[in-house]
Amino acid sequence: MGKFRDSMDIKALRFAVGFPVVLAAAFVFCAFLLRPDLPDPVAISWTADGGASFAPFGAYAGGGALLIIASGWLVLFQAVPLSRPAVMRRIMMGMGLFLSLFVTSVLAAGLVGQAGLADARESRVDLSVLALGSGAALSLGVVMGFVFKADRQWSSEDDRALELALASELDPELDGDTFRMWVHARSSVFVMIAVASLFPAALIAVAMPWLGALVAALAVVAAAFLCARVKADRRGLRVLVAGVLPVMQVPAAAISTASAEDVRAADYGGWGYRNHSGTAAMLVSSGPAVVVHQTDGRNLAVSGGSPASAARLAEVLTRVAARAHGGASGERATESES
Numbered sequence: 001m002g003k004f005r006d007s008m009d010i011k012a013l014r015f016a017v018g019f020p021v022v023l024a025a026a027f028v029f030c031a032f033l034l035r036p037d038l039p040d041p042v043a044i045s046w047t048a049d050g051g052a053s054f055a056p057f058g059a060y061a062g063g064g065a066l067l068i069i070a071s072g073w074l075v076l077f078q079a080v081p082l083s084r085p086a087v088m089r090r091i092m093m094g095m096g097l098f099l100s101l102f103v104t105s106v107l108a109a110g111l112v113g114q115a116g117l118a119d120a121r122e123s124r125v126d127l128s129v130l131a132l133g134s135g136a137a138l139s140l141g142v143v144m145g146f147v148f149k150a151d152r153q154w155s156s157e158d159d160r161a162l163e164l165a166l167a168s169e170l171d172p173e174l175d176g177d178t179f180r181m182w183v184h185a186r187s188s189v190f191v192m193i194a195v196a197s198l199f200p201a202a203l204i205a206v207a208m209p210w211l212g213a214l215v216a217a218l219a220v221v222a223a224a225f226l227c228a229r230v231k232a233d234r235r236g237l238r239v240l241v242a243g244v245l246p247v248m249q250v251p252a253a254a255i256s257t258a259s260a261e262d263v264r265a266a267d268y269g270g271w272g273y274r275n276h277s278g279t280a281a282m283l284v285s286s287g288p289a290v291v292v293h294q295t296d297g298r299n300l301a302v303s304g305g306s307p308a309s310a311a312r313l314a315e316v317l318t319r320v321a322a323r324a325h326g327g328a329s330g331e332r333a334t335e336s337e338s
Contacts (some may be wrong), residue, residue: 007083008082009080009150010079010181012076012093012148013077016079016171017073019076019097019100020068020069020071020073023068023072023100024069027061027064027068027104028062028065031061032061034259037115038114039119039120040118040119041054041055041057043110043120044060044110046124046125053055054120055115060110060111064104067103068103071099071100073097075100076096076097077098078092079093079096087150089141089150093145093150093251094141094142094143094144094148095141097137097140098137098138098141099141101136101137101140102133105129105134105136108133108278109126109129110125112129113125113129117236162294177233177234177316178232178234179232180232181309182227182305182315183228183305184228184283184284184305185227185271186285186322189285193222196219197218197219198216198219200215201213202267204334223232224241225242225272225273227284228240228241228242228243229242229243230303232320234252235252235329236253236320236324237250237255237302239282247280248280248300252321252323252324253295253324254257254295254296255294256294256321257297258290258291258292258313259291260289260290260307260311261290261291261310262288262289263286263287265281265283266286268281268306269281270281271284271285272282272284278297278298279298279301280298280299283301284303288304288305288310289302289303289304290302290304290310290313290314292317
């Protein structure tokens with residue numbers, strides 16, 4: 001996702017996707033307002049000898065909406081990639097706006113030219129609507145080409161990156177007090193879950209599709225609970241199941257000690273997240289882990305992945321806890337002196 005955001009102009013992408021859709025919806029709405037005054041079927045093309053080709057009203061409106069969306073997307077999407085020259089992106093944005101509005105004008109002129117007639121063969125394209133719509137489309141396309149900012153824009157992500165850079169510059173030890181990693185069960189465990197659930201789910205789905213889908217969904221949830229994102233910094237320790245569901249959040253000041261140990265998941269209640277008898281654990285397997293003792297007497301254990309990463313996590317937590325306790329002691333000393 002990060003690479004996609006870095007290579008695409010997200011604001012331009014939203015406009016490129018949304019504008020043709022909104023324009024097509026507006027055309028369909030206006031077409032239905034004219035529906036009582038239109039012949040049935042409506043003409044879609046005319047010949048010099050007075051002949052015409054016909055189509056049902058629904059096909060005209062629906063096909064016209066799809067044509068507006070397709071023509072708009074075809075050109076507007078060319079202005080989205082950041083790798084293209086700024087001038088080209090400006091031109092494509094202006095041309096895309098012009099083309100989608102021009103197609104809408106042609107379709108609208110065809111409908112207005114048939115309003116109030118009993119036989120569509122007597123109709124012609126309304127030149128006034130076509131001229132006014134085309135002129136407006138051209139002028140708005142030119143304006144869009146000039147006002148569209150094709151250069152990279154400063155975003156909230158840039159603000160956060162700047163804050164981190166400034167903090168690192170002012171405090172060189174900040175980077176050493178930050179550690180993040182993913183922990184997950186062994187691949188054989190996921191294979192076992194797949195064999196024990198997904199294959200039976202496929203067989204159950206033949207007779208009861210909803211039950212098969214439920215079994216497969218439960219298997220995916222079970223596998224997700226054997227993955228976790230571990231974050232340690234000066235604020236403390238955070239553990240998120242599957243990288244999104246926070247299950248542990250310990251402030252740095254609440255950490256007494258942290259040590260890397262080799263643990264058995266059974267001693268903490270098994271795999272996954274466990275919390276009982278004053279001990280919380282998020283273990284994806286037995287093996288290297290970090291055991292944290294809190295100032296209130298409670299303990300928690302987190303899988304550390306490898307022995308090296310577990311030792312690194314314990315080191316960071318010990319350092320940030322010492323820093324937090326030192327800051328708190330300094331504040332209490334200042335208060336007592338005053």
